[in-house]
Amino acid sequence: MNASPWGRTLARWVWPAAILALLLIGWEVAVRLTNVPAWQLPPPSAIARSFVSDHALLWKHTIVTLKEVALGFSLALVAGLLVGIAIDASPILERAIYPLIIASQTIPMVALAPLLLIWFGYGLLPKVLVTALVCFFPIAVNTVDGLRVADREMLSLLKSMGASSWQQFRLVKCPASLPSIFTGARIAIAFSVIGAVFGELVGASAGLGYLMQRSAAQFQTARLFAAIVILSALGVGLFALVSLLERILLPWRRFVTDEA
């Protein structure tokens, strides 16, 4: 109960870590006992060896995917914020654009990615665009929501002080919307890695998705697993990064228990 914050964080991770360790040991033992060929199911030790022997290759392709994710997410962030602000500011834009944005989400990415490949080729751009398209929606929608939840009474207080529209936006609407925008950003960053890899699977010459496809074709299953581990670590790490940024930028959130 009265453990330090660090102690509590540690306690939260002890059990999942223990379960994971048990699973890995069970996996290793089961593979050795049953003599399953390594190209079908490599034991964790073989995957660990692949991390060492293939580290240059894995690193090179990780950098490519990370670049796609960073560019795609940034693009989506800028576009999502701008569109969200525009929709909030203009009732006409809201009626014109908002339904279209929501409808656009019914178009499956599976259908769009090959199109982007035809238009933009095998390079970086189509992957960045797939990532951005996947990230855009949660950011834009949560920006609109966040700007809407701004307390009307707080806005009228600012108005009664003689605040300009810009001051009302800067001092109330913008900070009030940040928690919601961060929620959108966390969802988006979790999607972003999937988006980038999906873009690579459709057609690429580099990146973790490409490496996975090639490793699978060559029955380099241990390397395939290594790439999967990196991918999930990437997803978890980026998610944690956004959460950390939220804690640093919105320190007051830790004390707000109810929305009064």
Add this chain to the structure above:
Amino acid sequence: MCVVVPPRLHNDRTPRAASSAPPRLTLRHIDSTYTERGHSVQALQDISFDIADGEFVALIGPSGSGKSTLLDIVAGLFAQTGGDVALDGAVVATRERLGAAAYMRQRDLLLPWRTALDNAALALEVHGHDRREARQLALDRFPEFGLAGFERAWPAQLSGGMRQRVAFLRTVLTERPLLLLDEPFGALDALSRVALQSWLLDLWERERQAVLLVTHDVDEAIFLADRVVVLTPRPGRIAHIEAIALPRPRHREIVTSAAFLQHRAALLDALGLLAPATGGTA
């Protein structure tokens, strides 16, 4: 017509401005009607009274009598449908009244993402002081508001009474000569309420702004105000204006004095709360 009310300090100890000076606030035949679900509702009817410089006026009435609407009208947040609002003798249009008075509501409306200090400095920032200067001005008055040591606390970490004092400091720091207070103690428990009333009175004795206080508490109105304006149920009309003849500075004991009880009887009568048959008339 545009009247710029200059921000100024009110440290002069003279209790009241010379009678020749125009009132801080003049309300002339204010009507307010709004439409709700296709029906037109009259909230206020023919409200006329003045508040002199340095005068404390309380406004009481049953809920729905348009008290808050009247404050919104004076603050410029809401346009009256008839009548004039004058500040310092000059009629001012609704939108141009924005920022002319300091307005405080029942909810403290502290911005949760600003520390106590930054919340107190908010109005100064809006009025164009740079942030450093605004913070310094707010910081100088933290001890006086019983907030020393809580400068960097988030609003969520403060008690209700402290939050309300931060909101008060924010209001007072605007240095507007007219304060509009809409049930500022309404959300507090009885003890904090009484403590803050005395505290507000002390503060006001030093600053002497013109105050228009909305309350539903008769004792609070008598204890604080020079005059108490009683509104009727909807549509809010002026039922009675009670001049409070209690000496200042006032202390808590005054609430048991005979004069206090007489004012109380008169006000309860005007509110129709004493005799069931006769409503109060002006």
